[in-house]
Amino acid sequence: DGGITQSPKYLFRKEGQNVTLSCEQNLNHDAMYWYRQDPGQGLRLIYYSQIVNDFQKGDIAEGYSVSREKKESFPLTVTSAQKNPTAFYLCASSMGGAGGAGELFFGEGSRLTVL
Amino acid sequence: QKEVEQNSGPLSVPEGAIASLNCTYSDRGSQSFFWYRQYSGKSPELIMFIYSNGDKEDGRFTAQLNKASQYVSLLIRDSQPSDSATYLCAVKVNYQLIWGAGTKLIIKP
Numbered sequence: 454d455g456g457i458t459q460s461p462k463y464l465f466r467k468e469g470q471n472v473t474l475s476c477e478q479n480l481n482h483d484a485m486y487w488y489r490q491d492p493g494q495g496l497r498l499i500y501y502s503q504i505v506n507d508f509q510k511g512d513i514a515e516g517y518s519v520s521r522e523k524k525e526s527f528p529l530t531v532t533s534a535q536k537n538p539t540a541f542y543l544c545a546s547s548m549g550g551a552g553g554a555g556e557l558f559f560g561e562g563s564r565l566t567v568l
Numbered sequence: 569q570k571e572v573e574q575n576s577g578p579l580s581v582p583e584g585a586i587a588s589l590n591c592t593y594s595d596r597g598s599q600s601f602f603w604y605r606q607y608s609g610k611s612p613e614l615i616m617f618i619y620s621n622g623d624k625e626d627g628r629f630t631a632q633l634n635k636a637s638q639y640v641s642l643l644i645r646d647s648q649p650s651d652s653a654t655y656l657c658a659v660k661v662n663y664q665l666i667w668g669a670g671t672k673l674i675i676k677p
Binding site: 493494496498 | 572576602613614658665666668
């Protein structure tokens, strides 16, 4: 079955540590996205990529980094520079770039907690 | 600043009744409009999208768009307990999707 796989589902981090969240898709989608969701807030775009080896910052990129070495993969690293990283992280993909027609397919999410 | 506003709720609706969810947006250049459903602890999934003024129906769901008044709504007919979720409105402006914070809907049996 086609879909998006995020791992890990739950992650605990000590302050000062970098962590990497995995996102893999087998939908053959060109565009991939990372969003952050906090309680009571809408989804906020961290980074997006429309093509391999290219990515753009979203609204809240500070303290995060990404890579897009393969079409299928778009890992997100939460660095120690991100001061408030506890959140629900969602990876998504779409057929067209820049949100395509707006139909995003989401992974199951990764919940990061800083201890 | 582009904004999408939704009443956070919770909106409580009896089973079998019509649930009405509303969303307003600030950017008149908005091109297309989306409703996503998100169950607690899960990821969002697309329910409907609408581009043109008027109504669009899909089963028990109807999306309504009024560009002059800058609002989009989602009606759920014959509400079921399984419809209890948070409904996110997303608006596409140029190449960006702008998200509302969502309305929590509770369907009471």
